[in-house]
Amino acid sequence: xxxxxxxxxxxxxxxxxxxxAAWELVNPATEEIIAEIPFGDARDAEAALDxxxxxxxxxxxxxPYDRAPYLFRAAAWIREHHEDLARxxxxxCGKPLREARGEWTTAANSFEWFAEEAKxxxxxxxxxxxxxxxxxxVHQPVGVVGTITAWNFPVYNPVRAWSAALAAGCTVVGRPxxxxxxxxxxxxxxxxxxxxPAGVINVINGDxxxxxxxxxxDPRCRKIAFTGSTRVGKLLMDGASxxxxxxxxxxxxxxxxxxxxxxxVEATARAAVGSKMRNNGQVCIAPQRFFVHSRIAEAFxxxxxxxxxxxxxxxxxxxxxxxxxxxxxxQRDRLSRIVDASVEAGAQLVAGGARPVELPRGYFYQPTxxxxxxxxxxxxxxxxxxxxxxxxxxxxxxxALALANATEYGLAAYVHTRSLNTAIRAYEGLEFxxxxxxxxxxxxxxxxxxxxxxxxxxxEYGSEGLHEYMETKxxxxxxx
Numbered sequence: 289x290x291x292x293x294x295x296x297x298x299x300x301x302x303x304x305x306x307x308x309a310a311w312e313l314v315n316p317a318t319e320e321i322i323a324e325i326p327f328g329d330a331r332d333a334e335a336a337l338d339x340x341x342x343x344x345x346x347x348x349x350x351x352p353y354d355r356a357p358y359l360f361r362a363a364a365w366i367r368e369h370h371e372d373l374a375r376x377x378x379x380x381c382g383k384p385l386r387e388a389r390g391e392w393t394t395a396a397n398s399f400e401w402f403a404e405e406a407k408x409x410x411x412x413x414x415x416x417x418x419x420x421x422x423x424x425x426v427h428q429p430v431g432v433v434g435t436i437t438a439w440n441f442p443v444y445n446p447v448r449a450w451s452a453a454l455a456a457g458c459t460v461v462g463r464p465x466x467x468x469x470x471x472x473x474x475x476x477x478x479x480x481x482x483x484x485p486a487g488v489i490n491v492i493n494g495d496x497x498x499x500x501x502x503x504x505x506d507p508r509c510r511k512i513a514f515t516g517s518t519r520v521g522k523l524l525m526d527g528a529s530x531x532x533x534x535x536x537x538x539x540x541x542x543x544x545x546x547x548x549x550x551x552x553v554e555a556t557a558r559a560a561v562g563s564k565m566r567n568n569g570q571v572c573i574a575p576q577r578f579f580v581h582s583r584i585a586e587a588f589x590x591x592x593x594x595x596x597x598x599x600x601x602x603x604x605x606x607x608x609x610x611x612x613x614x615x616x617x618x619q620r621d622r623l624s625r626i627v628d629a630s631v632e633a634g635a636q637l638v639a640g641g642a643r644p645v646e647l648p649r650g651y652f653y654q655p656t657x658x659x660x661x662x663x664x665x666x667x668x669x670x671x672x673x674x675x676x677x678x679x680x681x682x683x684x685x686x687x688a689l690a691l692a693n694a695t696e697y698g699l700a701a702y703v704h705t706r707s708l709n710t711a712i713r714a715y716e717g718l719e720f721x722x723x724x725x726x727x728x729x730x731x732x733x734x735x736x737x738x739x740x741x742x743x744x745x746x747x748e749y750g751s752e753g754l755h756e757y758m759e760t761k762x763x764x765x766x767x768x
Contacts, residue, residue, distance in 0.1 A: 292376070294469075296326050296493055297476040299339035300486025305494060306331040311466050316382040316613040317603035317650045323380075325469050328494030333461065333502035336490035340432040340459040341508045343487030348429045348457040352406035355455060359403035361482035363396035373443075377471045378604035381442055382612040382651070383567050385604055391443045394733075395475060398451040398749075401733040405754050406455035424763040429457030430534065431510035433757060434503035436463050436496070436524075438516045439615050440570040440673075442471035448737065448748040449513040449536070450475065450489065456757035458511075461490045461503065467615055469493040500524065504531060511757065514538070515572075518697075518742045536746035536756050538738060540671045541572045541699030544692035546714055547588065548685075548705035549581040556704055557591035561677070563728035565599060565611050565655055569675040570619075573700035573722065573730065576672055577661075578679045579688050585681040589659055592677060593638035596655040601644055611675060613651040620651040623674035627656060630667035630678075636660045640675070663694060671697070685710060689717040699739035700730055721747075 295302040304310075305328035313323040326332075347355070366373065374388040381388075414423035433453045437445035446462050453460050464472035476491040492499060503509045504527040511534040514524055518539040528535050547556060564575050580588045602609030614620045620643070627641055640656030653674055661668050661678040668678060682688040692701060701720035705711050715723040721739035724730035731737055736750035746756050 292372070292474060293477050294323060294325055294473055296328060296332060296336075297473065297480065297489065297491040298332070298336045299342075299490070300480070305329070306335070309494075311469070311493065313380060313467075313470070314616070315379055315603075316615050317605075319649050319651070323470065325466075325493055327466065328492055328499070330495075330498040330502040332492050332494055333463070333499040334506070336461040336492050337432060337434075337502065337506050337509055339487035339490055340461050343485055344432055344459045347459055347485060347488050350457065352409065352455065352457075355406065355457065356403035358479065358482045358484045359399040359451065359455060362478040362484070363399040365478045365481045366392055366396040366399075373471075373474055375605060376474065377442055377468070380470050381439060381468045381604070381615060383604050384609050384612055385607060387567060388604065391441060395443050395447040395478075398447045398733045402451040402455035402754065405751060406457075408751070409456070409754060409758065420766060420768045422765040422768060424765070426761050426763060427755065427758040428761055430757050430759055431458060432461065432508050433458045434461045434463070434509045434512045436500060436503075436512065436514045436516065437465065437472070439465035439467040440567060440572070442468035443475060445515045446472050446475055448515075448753070451733075452748065452753045453513070453757045454479075454484075454488065456754055458757050459488050461492065461509070463492050463494075463496070463499050466493060466496070501527070504528060504533060507531065510534060511536070513748070513756075521744065536738075536748060537744040538572065538748060539699075539742060539744040540697055541574070541576070541739065541743055542669075542671050542695045542697040543573055543576045543700045543702065543720070544695075544718070545575040545578045545702040546682075546685075546688045546692060546704065547578065547580045547584070548703075548707065548710055549583040550706045551584070551704050553584050553587050554591060557588055557595060559728055561592050561595040561599075561655075564677050565596075565675050568611050568614055568653075570615065570673050574673075575702050575728070576678070577668060577692070578677055579682045579691055580679055582681040582683055585679065589638055589657065589679050592679070593657045596639040596657050596677070599655045601647060601652050601654070603650070611655055614653060614674060615651065617651055619673065620653050623653055623672065623676065626666045626670060626672065627658070627676060630658060630661060630665040633665050634660055634662070635665060635667060635678070663691075669695075685713055685717075689714065693717075693719045696742040697739070698741035699743035700724065702728065
């Protein structure tokens with residue numbers, strides 16, 4: 289793996305931090321230091337913004353047909369090095385290797401899809417009410433884009449933004465989480481290996497506050513795409529209001545799952561546990577509040593409890609592991625407090641609810657099933673971001689919708705039923721940006737990704753995601 293670059297990428301060169309600082313990267317499964325990564329500050333961000341601003345005019349002037357080959361070659365490099373890349377990502381974030389493989393496959397798919405979608409960024413001719421005038425609408429790239437992304441999907445989070453921005457003709461300064469920087473650096477290397485011009489993609493790692501401030505205060509940074517908590521998203525909105533910087537925000541979620549009595553309980557329970565425990569529950573669109581019809585609730589609870597108890601915890605690089613660790617001790621301890629507080633308030637544990645004694649090292653937490661959860665409990669209100677399934681019974685669809693919508697969040701929601709009428713009533717009544725109907729993974733590059741309410745602004749992926757990185761220009765041609 290010596291050919292892989294784990295430094296900052298600025299203006300086509302791999303660099304250490306300006307101040308010489310480094311970040312000790314920890315394997316969350318073992319708590320061992322696995323690498324030292326450059327840890328920069330505002331000076332590194334400013335150098336990257338300078339490079340992106342210099343590179344923008346030439347990159348923007350290329351046609352979508354000229355930009356596409358770079359993205360296709362980056363995707364090909366990812367596929368060629370797929371196993372190595374997955375192992376590096378699994379080691380730094382802890383997720384099972386099969387999930388890391390899927391993340392890198394998605395990265396290649398994303399580059400390929402947007403390489404083609406940019407060719408379909410059609411403008412339009414508007415019929416004029418005057419014979420001597422012509423009216424055109426054209427789309428042009430926004431400019432320099434800053435991206436700030438989270439650790440839970442260290443490849444998928446940045447590639448959602450980068451693939452669309454680059455295809456649209458923008459240049460990028462990407463700041464990944466300091467907990468998982470190597471994955472984003474490898475994503476940058478894929479583009480370098482593809483021959484992308486210097487400065488078009490820049491990857492920095494370091495202090496999130498000073499780097500974010502550098503992006504906000506620089507008028508050349510015309511847009512910031514952020515994936516992370518609602519709290520930080522609100523801070524970015526405050527900062528962007530001073531510079532009128534465009535934002536895309538993919539923030540927190542508290543996804544409801546509506547399970548109606550006509551489902552196959554066994555199949556649904558298996559799929560529910562698998563979906564909930566994916567990435568150890570550290571998924572913004574993770575199913576979280578499981579609303580199960582009272583006619584099948586008892587059977588569903590019993591089956592999910594059995595299934596959760598049988599899941600094997602372990603390092604992501606161990607192929608036999610079903611569930612990996614949480615990203616760090618802070619996340620593990622926060623989740624433990626949420627479960628403990630909910631149990632103290634009257635919730636009942638069906639499975640899990642503690643750190644596994646057989647794994648004294650690593651940030652592990654047992655897959656947990658909770659019942660008796662009520663709206664005032666933290667396990668109901670807060671975004672869990674961990675392997676905890678609260679199960680709440682409901683009596684009818686109106687009851688279920690009222691419970692599901694009683695949250696500030698509106699990212700993803702899930703409906704499981706064999707009835708088309710029930711499915712339509714449910715997805716039309718749910719106040720969420722993405723709905724999975726008999727589907728546990730509502731995301732793909734060709735569909736818009738994003739939420740409503742406190743879950744964010746704008747959309748990534750889909751044709752909507754491409755246009756997030758483009759300005760609309762109205763052209764009036766007179767005197768004809």
